[in-house]
Amino acid sequence: MLKKITFAAVGLALAATAVFAESPHDGAIAARKAHMVLYGHNLGILGGMAQGKIDYSADAASAAAANLAALTKMSQGSYWPPGSDAESVKGTRALGALWQNFPDVIAKSGDMVAAAGAMEAAAGGGLDSLRGGMRALGGACNACHKAYRQPE
């Protein structure tokens, strides 16, 4: 019995090593994708209201915009280690160009932070107010994806 457990443990340890051998950056890649998914979920609520697909609610719009604004302020320093680009490892669509153009990436991130801050102020002020913030916010997401995310 004890032997069996030990073998199972060794098996698990080997399996874990194999996963890490795949890429030392798997954790960082999973974290940045998860962060992006949270962006997408909250932006989807705002966009759905702007397009009339979701009934406008000042409370729900404000909550989504506040989440998004808070997310844009979190440090992503550990998410983007050098060598974790799509040309070097599997499981990511981040182009190597991102690591070669940091000033531009930071500028594009800054545009998103500003647009998310403006949306946080606008979202609860009525549907027209929310719609007014959508173009800059959606545009800020798209600008970075166009430049630094591999097309599907």
Ligand code: HEC
């Ligand atoms: C500074 C650049 C940048 C900005 C700004 C940005 N993204 Fe991204 N996004 C990326 C990159 C690069 C990827 C690919 C990440 C990967 O595959 O490792 C990505 C991936 C995604 C994904 C796919 C995640 C997955 O599971 O593969 C979604 C959804 C997403 N972004 C939504 C957004 C939304 C919504 C915004 C705006 C609120 C936004 N992003 C702003 C660079 C950016």
